Structures are given as C-alpha cells and as structure tokens.
Amino acid sequence: MRITCPFCGERELGEFTYLGDAKPVRPAADAGEDAVYDYVYLRDNIAGVMSENWYHGGGCRAWLKVTRNTLTHEISAVEPAAGAGAAKVGA
Amino acid sequence: MMAAAQTHRLTSGGLVDRSAPLSFRFDGQTFSGFKGDTLASALVANGVKLVGRSFKYHRPRGILTAGSEEPNALVELRSGARREPNTKATTAELYEGLEAASQNRWPSLNFDVMSVNQLFAPIFVAGFYYKTFMWPAKFWEAIYEPAIRRAAGLGRAAVASDPDLYDKAWAHCDVVIAGSGPAGLAAALAAGRSGARVILCEEDFVPGGRLLADGGTIDGLPAAEWLARTLAELASLPDVRIMTRTTLFGVYDGGTYGAIERVNDHLPSPPEHEVRQRLWRIVAKRCVVAAGALERPIVFAGNDTPGVMMASAMRSYIGRYAATPAKRIALFTNNEDGWRTVETALGAGLQVAAVIDARAEISPAHRSLASKSGFPVLHGSVSSVDGGKAGVRTLSVSLTGGSRAEVEADGLAVSGGWNPTVGLTSYHRGRPKWRDDIAAFVPDGAPPGMVAAGAANGAFGLGACLREGFEAGAAAARDAGRSGSAGSMPVADDEAYSLTPLWHVAGKGKAFVDQQHDVTASDIELAQREGFESVEHLKRYTTLGMATDQGKTSNVAGLAIMAAVAGRSIPETGTTIYRPPYVPVAIGAFAGHHRDENFHATRLTPSHHWAAEQGAIFVDTGLWKRAQWYPRAGEKDWLESVTREVKAVRSGVGFCDVSTLGKIDVHGPDAGAFLDRVYINTFSNLAVGKARYGLMLREDGFVYDDGTTSRLAEDHYFLTTTTAKAGLVMQHLEFCRQVLFPELDVQLTSVSDQWAQFSIAGPKTRDLLKEIVDPAEDLSNEGFPFMGVREVSLRGGIKARLFRISFSGEMAFEISVPARHGEALVRNLMIAGAPFGVTPYGTETLGVMRIEKGHVAGPELSGTTTAADLGLGKMMSTKKDFIGRVMAGREALVAANRQVVVGIKPTDRARRLRSGAHIIPKGLTPGPDNDQGYITSVCFSPTLDQWIGLALVERGRERIGEIVHAHDPLRGEDYDVELCNPVFYDPDGGRQRG
C-alpha cells in the first residue's frame, strides 16, 4: 500500500503507523465518564470507506487523516491533522 | 568418469551452444549437456526418462512440462548447505558441475522400497489424513505422523544455515510487464517507444516466450530474426529494462508488485560478495500481464508414466533445446494446436506413431500431413498407457464408435488445450470468468492499473498476442502520462485453435489430476460423493493443487471432473481463490540482508567503543547495545562484578551511560500547558532551572511512561522517556499535539541521538565533577540544589547540561554533552576520577540501585498498573484535565484491593529470590483463587547483603510486615517472604539531597 503524505508525497506503507478510527473526538474535560468510555473503547469496524489516523513516523512525523476503503485498500483522501506540519494550522 | 554421450540430442538446431559443453551429475551419474540447457532438457538429451518418485504412491515419474508449472521433475539441487529440495529441473539452468539428486526414493530411483505404497493405495484415498489416522489419538504423534513424513516427504532441506546473501530492492517505473513472449515484447515496444519507463520481467533466462520453441513469422521475418530485431530496439530505448530470470509473483496495493530475480542461480555458487537472489518491489503506474498460458493435460489411466509429456513441452525440448524426448511419438490432442508438435517432431526426423484426436473434425491440411507422413489419425481418446519406469510402451485407444486400438510409442504428447495464466489478475480476490469458445477461464477484470494481454487474456493466436500486447502497452504508457508515438504494430497471422473440451477419459488404473500430490480422478469423485461439494472443500480434502506447483497443471482439470460428477457446469463449480506467490520464493529473499546480526538496526551508545575496550558485557535493550556490567580480572561471575560496582558507587563515585533514554525538546509558548495535559502532574508551574519527575497515563487510565522533565527556559522544556518507549512516546505526544490539542502553540523535536548523557553517582560525585566542570561553576548544595538544572561550561569550553537528579538514591548528577563529545567525556571522567576510584557501571548495577531505592521501572510499568498501584497516586493533579484522568477514576482502577507495589525480603536471609513467583497468603493453597500478585523485580542487594525485591501485591501497602508465601511453579520453588517498605535504602532521601 502507498500513502500520499501531504508533506512528503507518495510513500510506502512501511513508513507509516496505523492508529485506527479517526472519527471519535476527545470529550471535553467535564463530559463525564460515559462519554470518555465511549471515546476510549467504542470503535466502528467499517467494511468500506472509513477515515483513519495514520502517523508518518518514517517521514515528517505528521499525523494524517486517511480516508480508506477497508475492503479494497483504496485511499481516496489524505489530510494533515489540524496541528500537523511545520506551520501552525487552524490555531 | 566419462560423461555419457548425449544420445537424444539433434545434431543441429535449437538454442543450445554446442561449443560450450557442460558436465553435470544426476543421482551420482555423470552426464553432459550444453550451455543453454535446463537440467530437464539436458536429461532429455541424455535419454533420461525417470527423474523422480511420486509423493504418496512412489510411482515412477518423468518430465511433464518445460516450465515453472512442472509437477514431477523436482530435484534436490546442489549439496551441503546449499542443497535445495523441490527445485524444478525444468527451470534450473545447467552449469558446469551441477549436482542434482532425485527425491522421494529409497534406496534408489530404480528400486524404491516405498513403491509398495501402491499396494496399500486404498488407504491413501481422498481425505486419508482425516480418515485413517483419527483414532486412537495418541498414535498420531508417536506413529502416524513420523511414518507419513518419512514416506511422503518431498526432498530434504539443507540442515546447515544458508550460506548465501540475498538482497531486497525497490524499482519505480511507468509500466511493468510480466512475460516476454510476443505479447510482452509488443507491449514493451509500444510503451517504450511512447517514452514510458518500462520494466519487463521474464522468468526464463532468455526472452521470447513461446517464440523460442514455436517460431512463426512476424512482420514477414522468421520469429528468431524478429526477436533479435525487437530486443535490439528495446535495448536502444533508454528507459526500458529487461530483467530475465525474474518472475513477477504478486501484486499488492497501490500498484506495488513483487518479483524475484534469480541473480546467480545459474552458477554453482554466487561470486564473492554477490547475492544469490534479489527480491524486487516494483512500483508501477500500470502493469501488463503477458504471462501467457499453460497447456493442460487430459486425465487418463497411466497419464503419469514417464514419457507422457505436454505437447508444447515436447516442442520446446525438440525446437528450443534440440533434445528428443522420444524416438517414436504419439500425440493425444483435443485441439488444433497440439498438431504443431507433430510438425515439429517430423521436422526433427522423429517417427510419429499416431495422432489420437478427440475432435470430430480434423483439418484437411492435417489429414494430408498424416497421409503424406504415413501415420494414422485415430478418432478417439487414449484410455490407458502401458509402461513403467522405463517409460511409455503401448497406448490403448478408445475409438469413437466403441472399438479399441493399440499404438506402440515411446513417447506421448498430450494437449488438452490452454489455460490462460490468471494468477496475477486474480490475486486481489478476482474470480476469472469462463469462456466456452476456448473452454478456459480468462481474467475478469484485474487489480487497479493492471490489464492482461495475449494468451494470458485468452487470445492464443500469434497475431492476436502481438495486437493485444501492443495496444495494452500503448494504453499503459498513455495512462502513465507518456504521449510519444507507439510506432507501427508488429503483425502476424492468427493460427486456428479449434477445441473440443475433454478432461478425463474413463479407464482402468490410476488417472492422475494433480501429479505432485498424487490426487487421482477417483479421489475427486469420492470427495464429491462424500459431500465435499465446494471447490474450496474439495481442494483441502483431496489436497488438489496444494503442492509447490499450486496446481498449475491440475486445478482446471480437477474442477472439470468435479463439475461432471456433480452434474454442474464448470463456471457453476467456480474456482478456488488465487493467492501469491506465483512461484515459490525463498524465505531468504524476503529476509534479504535482515538476518543474524543485521536482523534489525543496532544502536550504539556514545560510550560503546570505550566500554568495549574495557571488556564490558553488553545486553540488547530494544535496538540498543548497553553495557550490562564491567567484569574485572579475577571476578568469577556477574554477581561479583555487579556487587563491586554497587559498593563502589555507594561508597565513592561511579558513572553509567544513560544516553538511551528518549529525549524530546518541547518548545513554544504553550509548552507548559501541553505538558500539563500529557502528564498527570503539573509542569506549567515548574521553575526555569528545575527538573521534575513526571508520569504519563494512557487514555484508558493506566500508566504509560515516566521520566524526568526539565525546564530550560520559559518556553523550552527537555523531556525524557524510558529507553523502551522512546519512539512510542514521541508518536503519542505528536498525536496529542497534532490531533487532540491543535490549538496549543507547541513544537516537539526528538533529540535522543543528539545528546550523550551520563549519570554520575556516589558521595564523591562533586569531587569528580569539579575536575571536569569549569572551576567557576558552583556545584554546592546551595549553588546547585537537588532537582536543579543548568547549562555549564566544562574545562576546555564545551557546554554541557547538568541535571541534579538521582535514580540510585545517591548524591548524583546527570551530565549531557553533544553526542559527538560523549566518548571524550567518558575518557576524561576515567582520568579525572582515577584518584577517587571512579567505577563505570552497567545496567545491572543501575537496576540493583533502583530496586534498593524502590523506584519502579519496566517490570512495574507493565501496562496494567495505575499511578496509585505504583505508589504515585498523589502525583495525580485534581486541578486540571490530562490524558487518562477520567478513566483512571473508574471503580476497578481505584478499588481498595488492587495489587500495589511493595517491597519483599525472604524470611531466610540466604535465600535467592526470582521474579515471576506468585504471592499467596500464608496457609492457603497456591492456585488462581488465592493468587494475590507476583514478584516483579529482584536483585541481590550488596547494601543489605541479601536478596530483595519489589512485588505487586493485593493491598500490599497495608500489609507491611506480613509474611506471605512465594510460589514459583515454573522453577519448582516455594518459600516465605516478608512484605516491606519498597524503599530499602535511605528511606528519607538524605543522601541524594546532601
């Protein structure tokens, strides 16, 4: 598999580390235990297109949001996480 | 020994070099062949028909094919550590001195004791593994399995370690092409002329594919001339690379292809420093599969008799290698193409005994060829072959209409039609589709970017192969963004290919479908009767297609027979899933250079070379090699050395390389706020010039990592991690920074390799440091208090960082200098420290002192402990949010009966402790119900002169003084220990503050 890093270009799978579902959002400090429990443990296991967190540890160290079809491994989009890259994004 | 004459070699023709004779040995007998031969063609040229014994029944077997689809002619090639079993004689290039041995026979190929298996054939039917050996179960390991392995082994692997080198490499191109037959060459021409970067992989050692054996006319030229002209043109194109001896074996996501290049397998051994094989990962925008087609057998009784050969293979041996597999051949065909073998045989002056053609109609041209050449054409099928290890003698023919005939021949060419090579196009779970007109599966789509052309796509005519290949090559180049002109397309006529499907001829005797696994037509019929109706079940129950040839010659015939028994069509029956690799690939090639000491990278500490000079013993910790202890002359074991090192530190001064700790610079106005969110304790209020111990949790509330973090400036922190988690913590912090908290203005930089860091510990630490550090620096308790951090100048002017932190419990500093100065620093520490008896110490002493001091480390930070379990619960801030805060508050994580860190001492002072032992309350039976924890870390404490340890024990801190039982079933040890304060040494910390 090959992932096109927005900072480094098309690179080989071995440079990246997979984390998982990019959808869950870390709850606010006062959200309560149930919300945090859901965030920590509940994950969708999608047979199809899902957005995932990948880390380009063998390259620019950016965390990327990769839209991937888990059935075909087709990657339709790669975006940097909001705080990735050398310049501040969305600060 | 004189080589036997090449009795079956034609005096002219073929692509062998008669000026380059090669001598080789097969089963101890010396033969000769020529450069350009395979082992198989050289054996054919020497009249050798019997080359092996079959898997289950030990039946005599000959050479069936002339390519990588070969099921029978498998040999052990080479000897000693290079001995490789199951090597196909049909693809092994001949070289001077080649040594090969037949497999699966004892004591000799001609007299094989195990051929009595044929008498017990009934027990080897489909599913025999499951049926025969089910009961009694205990017989399996003791009797059945060893017996089966002895009887049914295919070749012997070398026992010694592989002496050869392997390589892995990447290649990038626009178009990769599998196969260099007419379709592949035409594709390469079109793509190359268009300006595309092309890699053409050919598994044979010469390009040309079927052109090499079958000839033909292209662009008005004889095939050989066209081939030479085409190769010259391709060689003139700057970005076309032809890789022979290279098989494209698999396709992976994103246009990545696997190929294995047999760099030096055509030599007795690779030249010095050269690799044997190279694994290629080829990244290509487009792929043209021009891998051709495989001729398929017809299944009939005795079809495995030596001398029965695929018709196209016979053409290859005669046409390409000028070697004659028989003197008087018969042809059994169900299609037009098989007749080409007759033409080739006649052209080589061989006798044709008869053609047995299963079709109703035979072309007038072939009919007149038969009458002109004086051989009969029999309408019907070969129902059995009579012969033995000496080869084919007589064929029984069932004639259309019911009568029978016999044909005398010493070789039988068989053509059941052609199967496109659909492997590569189907490796992404593609299912090929059935085409009735050619009675074969053809690709139905392909992985993205891939297209099949020519025979691999079911287009068997020479003209069609050129056309499809050319068009596919031109389109691939265009798709890859190359806009040059593809020029003119090579042109040839299309041969007729009329076929009447025929898979299996009923008859008496064993009729083999899968010759490598000895699966017969009746095995398939039996499996079907027993209810194994799915092809995937059939495959596993009968083992059809599961041998090293992956059923290249047998799968479709097996499906057809199964379909016939079930009364279904072949497409209804379907195919099994195709999986790479297309040919067996040595594990060594996948490993490449990553073996032995190069299995992974090795990281050396800045003091490594110096430590090696001292005779240090090193231990692997992750990728690092760390000095474990420094033995001195006369010390009898590690314990004696470590005990000396500990005493030297506690009474004087010692140092240890701690550069392996992960080091991260945290910069930015929000650096403090960021650290507050990733650590359980607060760092934003840490004063500049101070260090603090920090603990990180995972989001699920368990402890992740710990370390000391210092504030070097208002907006600059220096964070350390454990050695083991250095990379992971960096990744985690980047995740926090980029994904969770993008609003914080903070940057992280890994500086692990930039700093050499040493811990200097012991009451004489200041005395030593004063010799190293600029005399103007104030190192007194007032000038440099505990947990202070400061940049200092060393004598000579180099800047260093000093951290007054202690892991040993002694008065200690950590000093760090740019990594390039690390070795010089250590040498200077030795010189300056000589008057104080400075003692270098390793990780063992580091561990002993941290256990004496009750510090937790890897065994306690096990991923299942909370901060409170480690005795660090009070560090958890209640005034801020941080990673893991909420989950750490879950009921089970704060339960009163959790196992917590506590010290242990054996009640018998002389007793040695071992980690891993279970803690059981006194008087209760050891077992899961009474298990209250386990010993995590132990050491011999020179300070206390006894073994001590840390343990995780239920309510441990409330039970100080209690005697509990340590139960160690692994080592068979049982003893009592006393629970105690984990801080064994200097519990009020006066020494480190002094």
Ligand SMILES: [Zn+2]
């Ligand atoms: Zn990148």
